[in-house]
Structure formats: C-alpha cells, structure tokens
Amino acid sequence: MANAPALSIERIAHPAPVSDADRKAAIADPGFGTVFTDHMISIDYDEGHDGPLGGWHSATLGPRGPISLDPAASVLHYAQEIFEGMKAYKLSDGTMALFRPGENAARFNRSAARLAMPALPEDLFVESVKQVVLADKEWFPGVEGGSIYIRPFMFANEHFLGVRPAKKYKFLVILSPAGNYFKSGAPAVSVWVSEYTRAAPGGTGDAKCGGNYAASLVPTGEAFAKGHDQVVFLDAAEHKWVEELGGMNLFFVFDDGTMITPPLRGTILPGITRESIITLGREQGLDVREEMYSIDQWRDDAASGKLVETFACGTAAVVTAVGKVAGRDGEFTIGTGGPGQMTSSIREKLVGIQRGTIEDTHGWVTRLG
Numbered sequence: 001m002a003n004a005p006a007l008s009i010e011r012i013a014h015p016a017p018v019s020d021a022d023r024k025a026a027i028a029d030p031g032f033g034t035v036f037t038d039h040m041i042s043i044d045y046d047e048g049h050d051g052p053l054g055g056w057h058s059a060t061l062g063p064r065g066p067i068s069l070d071p072a073a074s075v076l077h078y079a080q081e082i083f084e085g086m087k088a089y090k091l092s093d094g095t096m097a098l099f100r101p102g103e104n105a106a107r108f109n110r111s112a113a114r115l116a117m118p119a120l121p122e123d124l125f126v127e128s129v130k131q132v133v134l135a136d137k138e139w140f141p142g143v144e145g146g147s148i149y150i151r152p153f154m155f156a157n158e159h160f161l162g163v164r165p166a167k168k169y170k171f172l173v174i175l176s177p178a179g180n181y182f183k184s185g186a187p188a189v190s191v192w193v194s195e196y197t198r199a200a201p202g203g204t205g206d207a208k209c210g211g212n213y214a215a216s217l218v219p220t221g222e223a224f225a226k227g228h229d230q231v232v233f234l235d236a237a238e239h240k241w242v243e244e245l246g247g248m249n250l251f252f253v254f255d256d257g258t259m260i261t262p263p264l265r266g267t268i269l270p271g272i273t274r275e276s277i278i279t280l281g282r283e284q285g286l287d288v289r290e291e292m293y294s295i296d297q298w299r300d301d302a303a304s305g306k307l308v309e310t311f312a313c314g315t316a317a318v319v320t321a322v323g324k325v326a327g328r329d330g331e332f333t334i335g336t337g338g339p340g341q342m343t344s345s346i347r348e349k350l351v352g353i354q355r356g357t358i359e360d361t362h363g364w365v366t367r368l369g
C-alpha cells in the first residue's frame, strides 16, 4: 500500500488469559454478544498530538478489561460514539477471513465525520482488527455457523462539559465469539411497523452511532410487547416510505425478477450486506432497483401476489426472511409466510462466499494467515 503509515501496535502480554477449559466451555454454545475474548486493541487520540499517525498514538494490543473514564467524559453527556460490526469467518480450509473489512473502515470514517470525530487511518483500522482476531484465534467457536463478532468503536473521552467536539478520543476493538444467529435454520420473522421514526432527513440515520440505537429501543420494545421479532421504520417526513429495521436493511422480491431496496437518502444505514446483495442480485440477472417503496404498496403487492418475498440483511443475522407485517392498520402475510426461494438462495450465495465454498470473484474475502 502506498504511503502506509507506521502501523506499530505495541503488544502487552496478558498476565492471566482464560484457561483452556474455561474458554472451551464459553465457546461451546456462545449465543450472541455475551462471551468476550482475552484481548483488545486500544488507540488514543489527542488533538494536539503530532506523531506518525497524526493525533493517534499509544496503539496497543493487550488484555481486555475495564477502562476508566472521568465523570465529565464527553461521551457520557453528548454521546459522541460510533461503532462498526463485522465478523471473522472460517473458510472451508480452516483459515480465518474477514469480509470486505475496508468497507467497514471507510464507513467508520464517514460516521466519524458526521459525529464531528477524527478519522482513523483505514489501514490502521483493518490492521487492528486483523491483529486482535489473530491474537484470539483460539476463541473461534467450533459450532456450525460460528464466527467471531468484531466490534470496533470510538468515543469522546475528554472531560469537559461545554458543547463542542471533544479533543480526545479512544478507539477500541473487542471480540465476541458468536454462534449461528438462528439455532436451527432461518425462520421468517414477524415485524411491527412503528409509529416512531428512527432517522430524520439531515440527522444521523446514515451514521453507525450508538445514539440511533438508544432511540430505537422503545420502538423495538413495543414490537416485542406486541409479539413481533423486529421493528420496521418508515420515513420521518411523510411516514409512508419503508426505510429499514432497527439494525438491518430491507429487500423486496417480485414475481417478475425485480428486487427493490430503499435508496440511501441519508436516513438509512448503508449496509455492506445490502451493497453485496445488490451486486450479487444483478450478477444473477435480477433487476435490482434502489427505489422508494411505500407501506401501502407493500401491503397491496403482498395481497396481489406480485410481491413474493421480503428479507432483511445485515452482518449479525446475514439474510432473514420477513413473513408477517403488522401495524396500526392491521397485518398482512408475505408469500407463504415462510422463507422464500430467493431469500434462501441469496443467503446461501453470500454465506458460501464468506465461508470459501463459493468462489470469491470480487476480492471481498481477506484471509488472515
């Protein structure tokens, strides 16, 4: 890579890693988001600092553990925090691999820019992820469909209560061994169309920031309380256009070989899974359109049979069929109410590329070692 900055990440030996027996027990059935590995990456930023990485310095790969924060740390007051979500997969030959990590690095910096946070050199982001995953490779769960979920994030830790962008930040990468999101195959989920909105034009809907998730918890709780699995958000201005789920993008599949996904108008998170599926769909000969799609049209097309499938997609659960949609105006079923054929074939294609059983013709897979 041209002009690569000096990527020196200092290693701090772990004084007491989890024992073999405890680690094996923890990853036997890890579920999602509760088991964590031994190590983490930590890199600090100070506005005045002028080193080989600009304001970034003190990059370490060391033991994962609590961090101390001053009570006035600005993230605790004004929520300058962004994150990424990615996975290390195991290829069929046993090598670990990342899927399009450069896209996560680039999106991280777009989120940073929107939250008035400093950019992190993209090769430093990717190198950090690689090093910590390799350091904790023994944590890879042997379960079918297992992966290591990777959570890079950054927050403001200057202690100052004035309202302005902080001058100090911390970037961390932690790892969480994960099982198959759905234990036995992928069921179709039932979704609730919320009266709440997730993102307004000009807001932070296209940035991966914790604040968006804080705002989605009440609507998601409402969906759960009504017996549904996920929430669907409509646009804030007209309350008419389907945008996305709380943390997954949506695709609509029609009987004439057309597939629609809502366009990125600043209020939708630009999913890497979404972008990959657009590419794969087009290669497969589908007419994939980024087009606004209304809740009324969704209901009408499901009723007429023109719409045959709907699925949601994202790194955590890959591709998930939507079988039932409910909202203030009643509910409707899509197709048979179960996972459709296109949903299954797109899921298999994507998972196949990620696991190395289908040829990676796009250079999406980065092997680790």
Ligand SMILES: *Cc1c(COP(=O)(O)O)cnc(C)c1O
Residues within 6 Å of the ligand: 085, 208, 244, 245, 246, 247, 248, 249, 269, 270, 271, 272, 273, 274, 313, 314, 315, 316
């Ligand atoms: C992360 C995220 C997605 C999915 O993005 P991927 O890159 O495909 O994992 C979709 N919607 C929201 C709100 C998200 O935060």
